[in-house]
Amino acid sequence: MPLLFRKTQEMETMIDEYLDRVVQGGLLFKEGLRYYLDGDLAAFEDRLADIDALESESDTIRRRIESQLYTQTLIPESRGDVLGIIEHTDEVLNITAETLMVLSVESPEIPEALRQMIRELGEVSVTCMDELITTIRAYFRDVERVRDGTTRVLFYEKEADKIADRIKRKIFKDDSITGDLSRKLHLRDCVANIENISDTAEEVSDRLSIAAIKRTM
Amino acid sequence: MIWFFLLSGLFLGWSLGANDAANIFGTAVATRMVKFRLAALIAAVFVVLGAVISGAGATETLGHLGAVNAIAGSFTVALAAGLAVTWMTRLGMTVSTTQAIVGAIVGWNLFSGTPTDLSSLSTIVASWVVSPILAGAIAAILYFLTKLFLAKVNIHLLREDAYNRLALIVIGAFGAYSLGANNIANVMGVFVPATPFNSLHFGKLLMISGKQQLFLFGALAIGVGIYTYSHRVIKTVGNDLFKLTPVTAFIVVFSESLVLFLFASNTLHFWLLNHGLPAPPLIPLSSSQAVVGAILGLAVAKGARGIRFRVLGRIAASWVTVPIIAGVLSLLLLFFMKNLFEQQVVADTRYHLSEKVLTHLRQDGLPVDDLRSLNGESFSHPRELRQALRRTGQFDEMQMLAIFDAARVDTLGRDTVRVDESRLTAAQYRALARLQGRRYLYRWQLGEALARLTPAWEPKQADTPLKQQRRQELLSLVYRVSRVPPGNRSVNSHQEVAP
Numbered sequence: 001m002p003l004l005f006r007k008t009q010e011m012e013t014m015i016d017e018y019l020d021r022v023v024q025g026g027l028l029f030k031e032g033l034r035y036y037l038d039g040d041l042a043a044f045e046d047r048l049a050d051i052d053a054l055e056s057e058s059d060t061i062r063r064r065i066e067s068q069l070y071t072q073t074l075i076p077e078s079r080g081d082v083l084g085i086i087e088h089t090d091e092v093l094n095i096t097a098e099t100l101m102v103l104s105v106e107s108p109e110i111p112e113a114l115r116q117m118i119r120e121l122g123e124v125s126v127t128c129m130d131e132l133i134t135t136i137r138a139y140f141r142d143v144e145r146v147r148d149g150t151t152r153v154l155f156y157e158k159e160a161d162k163i164a165d166r167i168k169r170k171i172f173k174d175d176s177i178t179g180d181l182s183r184k185l186h187l188r189d190c191v192a193n194i195e196n197i198s199d200t201a202e203e204v205s206d207r208l209s210i211a212a213i214k215r216t217m
Numbered sequence: 218m219i220w221f222f223l224l225s226g227l228f229l230g231w232s233l234g235a236n237d238a239a240n241i242f243g244t245a246v247a248t249r250m251v252k253f254r255l256a257a258l259i260a261a262v263f264v265v266l267g268a269v270i271s272g273a274g275a276t277e278t279l280g281h282l283g284a285v286n287a288i289a290g291s292f293t294v295a296l297a298a299g300l301a302v303t304w305m306t307r308l309g310m311t312v313s314t315t316q317a318i319v320g321a322i323v324g325w326n327l328f329s330g331t332p333t334d335l336s337s338l339s340t341i342v343a344s345w346v347v348s349p350i351l352a353g354a355i356a357a358i359l360y361f362l363t364k365l366f367l368a369k370v371n372i373h374l375l376r377e378d379a380y381n382r383l384a385l386i387v388i389g390a391f392g393a394y395s396l397g398a399n400n401i402a403n404v405m406g407v408f409v410p411a412t413p414f415n416s417l418h419f420g421k422l423l424m425i426s427g428k429q430q431l432f433l434f435g436a437l438a439i440g441v442g443i444y445t446y447s448h449r450v451i452k453t454v455g456n457d458l459f460k461l462t463p464v465t466a467f468i469v470v471f472s473e474s475l476v477l478f479l480f481a482s483n484t485l486h487f488w489l490l491n492h493g494l495p496a497p498p499l500i501p502l503s504s505s506q507a508v509v510g511a512i513l514g515l516a517v518a519k520g521a522r523g524i525r526f527r528v529l530g531r532i533a534a535s536w537v538t539v540p541i542i543a544g545v546l547s548l549l550l551l552f553f554m555k556n557l558f559e560q561q562v563v564a565d566t567r568y569h570l571s572e573k574v575l576t577h578l579r580q581d582g583l584p585v586d587d588l589r590s591l592n593g594e595s596f597s598h599p600r601e602l603r604q605a606l607r608r609t610g611q612f613d614e615m616q617m618l619a620i621f622d623a624a625r626v627d628t629l630g631r632d633t634v635r636v637d638e639s640r641l642t643a644a645q646y647r648a649l650a651r652l653q654g655r656r657y658l659y660r661w662q663l664g665e666a667l668a669r670l671t672p673a674w675e676p677k678q679a680d681t682p683l684k685q686q687r688r689q690e691l692l693s694l695v696y697r698v699s700r701v702p703p704g705n706r707s708v709n710s711h712q713e714v715a716p
Contacts, residue, residue: 008379015375075378076249077463082374142371214462215374 007072014065015140018086019133021058022093025051026126026133029096033122033194036103037115048100055097062090081211085136088204092129095200099193108190113176114167121163121194128156128198132205139208139215146212153205160198167191222288223408225296227438230404232302233314234264234442237400240473240504241392242447244466245385250378253448259386260393260447261440267397267481268405268436269429274483274499276402276409276428281337283322288411289560290325290551295407297321297547305539312539313503314403316345320540322407324547329563330600332617344500345536348476349510356472356514363468381463388467392474397436399481402501405435411564465515472511477502491681506532567626568596569658574623577661583619587611595626622661628701629657641691644673649695660696667695 032047065086069079110118135149171177171187242256285291298317305312319341326333372380414427425433461469479485479497489496509532554560570592575585587610596602599621606612606620641649648670657663667674676688 005376005379008375012373012375073249075374078374078378140374144368 007068008074011065011068011072011074012140014061014068015086016137018058018061018065019089019136021054021061022089023130023133025054025058025093025096026129028054029100029197030122030126032100033103034119036100037110037119044100045104048097048104051097051100055093058090058093062086078211078215081207081214084207085139085204085211088200088207089132089136092132092197092200092204095193095197096129099190099197102190102193106186106190108186110187110190111177113174114170114187117163117167117170118191118194121160121167121191124156124160124163125194125197125201128153128160128201131156132201135205135208139212143212143215146208150205150209150212153201157198157202157205160195164191164195219288222292223434225292225299226405226408226435229295229299229302229314229318230435230438231442231446232299232306233400233404234261234439234444235446236302236306236442237313237396237504238264238393238439238443238447240508241396241470242385242389244461244469245389245463248461248463248466250382250385250463250466251389255386256389257443257447259390260443263390263393264397264439264443265433265436267394267399268401268432268439269397269425271394271398271481271483272401272405272432272436273428274486275399275481275501276406278337278341278498278500279318279322279402279406280409281334282319282341283326283331283333284410285322285325285407286410286564286566287561288408289554290329290562290564291407291411293550293554293562294318294321294325294547295404297324297550298403298543301539301543301546305535305542312535313505314400315501315503316535316539317543318403318406318501320543321547323540324544325407325551325562327544328548328551330598330603331563332603332614332621334618335614340498341500342536344480344498344502345506347497348480348502349506349513349532351479352472352476352507352510353514353517355475356468356511357518359468359472360465360515360518363464367464378463381467384467385463385470388471388474392470392477395474395477395481396504397439399477400501400504401432401435401439404439405431406501461512468515469508469511472514473504473507476507476510477504487686506535563599565597566599568599568602568621568624569626570594570624571658573662574659577659577665578620578623581619581623583616584610588620596624623659625660626658627660627696629660629663629696629699642673644671645691647671648674656701663695663699664692667692 028047028051032044032051035041035044035047066083069075069083075082131149131152135146135153138145138149168188168191171184171191177184177187238257238260242251242260245251246253246256285294295318298314298321301317301320302312302314305317319338323333323338325331367377408431409428412427412431414430416427417425417430419425480500480502483499486496486499513529551562555562570588572592575588575592578588579585588606590609591605594605596605602621602624603617606617612620645667648667651670652663652666655666657666664674668676674688674692676685680688
């Protein structure tokens with residue numbers, strides 16, 4: 001029996017490893033953002049390097065998953081859904097890495113009045129991402145729980161939207177945020193980048209809802 | 218020549234393989250869970266095993282319906298069935314070789330004048346109606362059980378996929394075995410009374426009977442059908458009929474296979490009877506209709522409203538139209554075969570109505586007064602006897618059948634001791650040995666003589682169905698072994714010898 005299901009076991013492990021990388025990516029992003037906001041740039045660059053390495057690792061795993069799903073004709077009925085989910089999840093990870101990269105390259109100066117809110121936005125986005133990964137795991141193991149998971153993803157995405165909205169208003173409306181329009185637009189873009197994490201997570205979650213319906217008998 | 222005559226049976230087998238294998242592996246192949254090559258290999262191997270090992274039960278029932286006793290007749294009957302199936306399939310009917318062969322056999326009965334066993338016929342037709350319903354009920358139950366099970370165990374999607382794949386292969390093999398066991402009767406059943414093969418012995422342990430050799434050839438034809446043509450049918454079954462997921466595909470195939478097995482397995486049949494449970498009769502069914510039944514059952518269980526009543530209507534229509542078309546075709550072809558090609562499609566059979574036959578019939582509760590005028594008369598063809606019976610009295614089909622059975626002259630008694638001793642009790646064998654060399658004109662005489670000698674051969678009311686069936690089988694064996702071939706019958710052999 002173990003020999004018979006060896007390939008299946010390998011694939012299960014590979015998918016789990018891939019999802020682990022995405023969770024780690026979220027944690028690294030949160031840490032990186034915190035160090036940037038605290039002004040500890042050395043620690044920030046460390047996290048950026050880590051997340052870069054993690055991203056390329058996860059890309060390798062993802063490609064292996066994709067090719068093996070096809071060559072071994074595994075889960076023929078759900079293959080399209082699974083591949084779609086994995087590819088879009090990869091995008092979420094990419095956005096976290098990209099957001100840190102933008103901070104590193106463009107080095108926007110974050111006004112004190114915005115720091116706590118941005119930290120909060122980062123945390124909520126990562127929570128949203130974590131919930132997404134939990135839901136993806138549920139899709140594989142316990143499809144009945146997917147609905148709860150997607151509800152939570154949706155909730156955190158809305159929360160992130162609200163926080164981002166507040167930050168953007170503050171950037172343009174609050175007198176404490178000084179500087180010309182180009183600076184404000186720059187800050188807004190940084191916030192939009194972070195906000196993008198939960199938006200993309202929501203897209204994956206929508207796919208998951210449909211895939212889960214298809215999976216229930 | 219014999220091989221030429223078998224061709225029509227092989228053609229029927231081929232079309233069975235091409236059409237019905239799709240019902241077993243169609244969904245698995247169409248959902249890409251199992252590769253076609255693997256599916257075809259498994260299907261072919263297990264169809265052969267099922268046919269050779271368990272094919273006898275359903276064949277017996279078809280034999281009761283009508284024993285086509287000349288090989289040219291068997292050829293024509295199988296050809297009529299094959300043509301009917303091909304024709305109806307082209308018209309898009311959900312047909313089965315079963316309905317066609319039953320119609321064709323009844324056609325032969327009509328042509329030859331042999332009475333049709335109406336109780337067998339009604340059992341067969343009732344089973345056609347019951348089998349899709351049963352498959353649907355099983356599918357619905359399996360659906361709920363599987364759903365409950367999957368919700369409880371929470372298996373990883375990939376693992377579920379792997380288990381499902383394995384299950385589809387195992388259940389597919391079981392389905393192919395059941396199909397072979399249940400449907401070989403359609404393909405080769407009509408050739409059994411006229412089988413050209415003798416038993417083959419491989420040492421003391423393995424014996425392949427003539428019937429099993431016949432089944433083997435039929436099953437090989439089914440296998441060829443699976444390899445050469447079923448791929449195309451699989452595509453339509455898998456995609457057109459109903460969108461199935463791998464898990465529901467498993468449920469459908471399992472339900473279908475169970476139903477086929479229930480109606481084919483001798484072992485299960487007697488086990489159920491002996492435990493006082495109702496046992497389905499051993500009857501060849503249509504795997505296509507079982508599949509459609511299972512899918513509809515699944516649809517009902519899922520609460521789907523979109524049940525296509527037209528599909529149901531088409532199935533019900535095929536219960537009536539296919540046998541009729543095959544029957545008419547069979548009649549026509551038999552007529553041409555006999556008159557145009559001058560082939561013997563009905564073997565010469567002697568019937569002799571003696572005082573003893575009348576007494577035997579009276580004991581069986583038949584009104585024999587009308588038969589008195591025929592006392593002492595002989596008939597050399599079933600049609601002659603039928604005409605004589607029509608002239609003398611009003612006999613229904615079942616009474617005719619009893620008269621035909623009782624009056625058939627067979628000349629039995631050669632080498633009764635040749636019956637395999639290991640299958641008999643000591644008392645049974647001693648009785649057989651005492652009858653060695655004596656001659657009997659009628660089958661029932663030999664049976665009665667044995668019953669007089671020992672209670673071991675005596676039919677008893679209290680006997681379990683298994684015992685009754687065993688005794689009947691042993692008696693058939695004794696009849697077969699001790700039958701004096703027509704060429705060796707001495708001029709006086711029709712003089713019956715009292716034991």
